Amino acid sequence: MTALVLVAAVVIIFLQIWFNLFTPPITGLPVLMYHKVSEDSISGTSVTTKQLARQFDYLVSHNYSAIRLADLLNPDFSWPENPVLITFDDAYLNNFELLIPILIKYRLKASIMLPVNHLGLKSSWEPETPSPLMDYSHLMQLDSEVIEFGLHSFDHKNFNNLTQDERSNDLDACFRVLNEKNFPFVPVLAYPYGAYPRKRPEKE
Numbered sequence: 001m002t003a004l005v006l007v008a009a010v011v012i013i014f015l016q017i018w019f020n021l022f023t024p025p026i027t028g029l030p031v032l033m034y035h036k037v038s039e040d041s042i043s044g045t046s047v048t049t050k051q052l053a054r055q056f057d058y059l060v061s062h063n064y065s066a067i068r069l070a071d072l073l074n075p076d077f078s079w080p081e082n083p084v085l086i087t088f089d090d091a092y093l094n095n096f097e098l099l100i101p102i103l104i105k106y107r108l109k110a111s112i113m114l115p116v117n118h119l120g121l122k123s124s125w126e127p128e129t130p131s132p133l134m135d136y137s138h139l140m141q142l143d144s145e146v147i148e149f150g151l152h153s154f155d156h157k158n159f160n161n162l163t164q165d166e167r168s169n170d171l172d173a174c175f176r177v178l179n180e181k182n183f184p185f186v187p188v189l190a191y192p193y194g195a196y197p198r199k200r201p202e203k204e
């Protein structure tokens, strides 16, 4: 009897390892959302280079494949086994200086989400700690194999507090300005403050 139980256990372990039979499939796409990268100081929206390297090392050693926003829009995209989307909101200048070398080291790619009307300025939505943002000359220098760009709105306002018209105008302005500059971007929006309009008929 004991031998039978042992054999059954071995068979189950084999099936689990070989076919992953008893693990529920992960649904949805893991999205890692970052903002600032710093050498050592940690604030609510920053990650240190050391932490980032450790997290990227985890992804690589657990066989995650970084995918792009553009892949999401491609119906013929062949999905890797462990996809992950790595995003950086706000286009902070510290991304230009500190993030790219780490991405290259781990052969990962990331999407930088642009607050279009603030590029080249400071993050005025953080009055206590406004930080410099990349301008177009920085963005153009980024290797398109490593970085792609998405939208993080035009004015970095909370979409939850805007009317439908205001939201449309904000997005139209993103398209207009980036297209005028012939600047490549994927039409995917990361909501400022992660705030998206819930169903509120009176606001629609």
Ligand SMILES: [Zn+2]
Pocket: 089, 090, 152, 156, 192, 193
């Ligand atoms: Zn933001």
